[in-house]
Amino acid sequence: MASAFSSRRCLVSIMTAAEKAGEASGGQSSSVDRVWRWLEEVPDPEIPVVSVVDLGIVRDVSMEDGKYVVTVTPTYSGCPATAVISLDIENALHARGLEDVRIETRLSPAWTTAWITDNAREKLKNYGIAPPVEGACVGAMKAAGPVACPRCGSLNTVETSRFGSTPCKAHWRCNDCLEPFDYFKSF
Ligand SMILES: [Zn+2]
Numbered sequence: 001m002a003s004a005f006s007s008r009r010c011l012v013s014i015m016t017a018a019e020k021a022g023e024a025s026g027g028q029s030s031s032v033d034r035v036w037r038w039l040e041e042v043p044d045p046e047i048p049v050v051s052v053v054d055l056g057i058v059r060d061v062s063m064e065d066g067k068y069v070v071t072v073t074p075t076y077s078g079c080p081a082t083a084v085i086s087l088d089i090e091n092a093l094h095a096r097g098l099e100d101v102r103i104e105t106r107l108s109p110a111w112t113t114a115w116i117t118d119n120a121r122e123k124l125k126n127y128g129i130a131p132p133v134e135g136a137c138v139g140a141m142k143a144a145g146p147v148a149c150p151r152c153g154s155l156n157t158v159e160t161s162r163f164g165s166t167p168c169k170a171h172w173r174c175n176d177c178l179e180p181f182d183y184f185k186s187f
Contacts, residue, residue, distance in 0.1 A: 035061045035068055035093065042092045045084045046166055049127045052085055056115025059106055067100040068093065073111045075168060113186045124184060125150045130157075130172065132186035147183050149174035159183070 039061070040053045052058050052072070060071040070089055074082040086103045093101045113132035116124075121131035130150045146155040154176035161171035169182045 032061050032063060032068075035070070035098070038092060038096055039070070039089065042088050045081045045088060046168070047124065047127065047129065049123045050116075050120040052089065054117050054120035054123070056111065056117065057085060058089070064102075067102055068098055069102045069104055071104045071106050073106050073109075075111050081166075113184065116184075128181055129169070130181055130183040132184045134186055147172055149177060149179065150181050151179050152177040 036053065036058075039058050040051050042052045044050050044052055044055055044057070047055075055075065057072050057075060058070060059073050060069075062069050062071075070093075072086060072089065074085070082105075086105070089103055090101055114134050116132065124131045128150050130147050133145050133147055147157050147159075148155055149157050149172075152174060154174055156175040157172050158175060159170055160173050160180065164171045164182050168185060170185055171180060172183045173180045
């Protein structure tokens with residue numbers, strides 16, 4: 001019983017993976033998948049090492065009346081990057097020959113740093129930005145626990161300024177390697 005169930009689940013997940021990889025032939029879903037892949041190449045304007053898909057900003061891609069609709073949720077309403085992100089997405093899809101593109105903004109549920117993919121967290125760390133520590137109260141904008149230094153991994157770190165180069169980031173310093181670094185605030 002249990003094994004039959006799990007093998008069925010397995011089959012379903014293989015099919016989904018194949019579709020995501022673009023193996024599925026033709027049809028609307030594969031063209032939507034293609035748009036997702038193109039969006040994976042659109043960098044975040046503030047942190048170009050991660051894409052707007054990595055950050056969880058792109059919530060949905062669909063086709064309505066022959067028009068692609070990309071639904072985005074801004075990372076943080078105060079982030080000046082939001083308008084830039086919509087424009088970057090439009091430009092990227094226009095460059096691929098998609099003329100009919102509509103960007104829709106969805107504010108609810110609000111974006112949370114929990115939507116950032118593990119892959120993106122690794123990229124942030126390699127870029128010298130400490131990825132958000134999850135678990136803080138929503139809206140607290142404060143680290144829920146120790147923030148690891150992205151350079152040496154030490155937890156002996158201290159916040160030096162709540163507002164860093166952008167409202168989404170805070171300045172921290174490592175007491176071991178003495179390097180200052182940006183912390184991507186969890187919210
Ligand atoms: Zn360090």
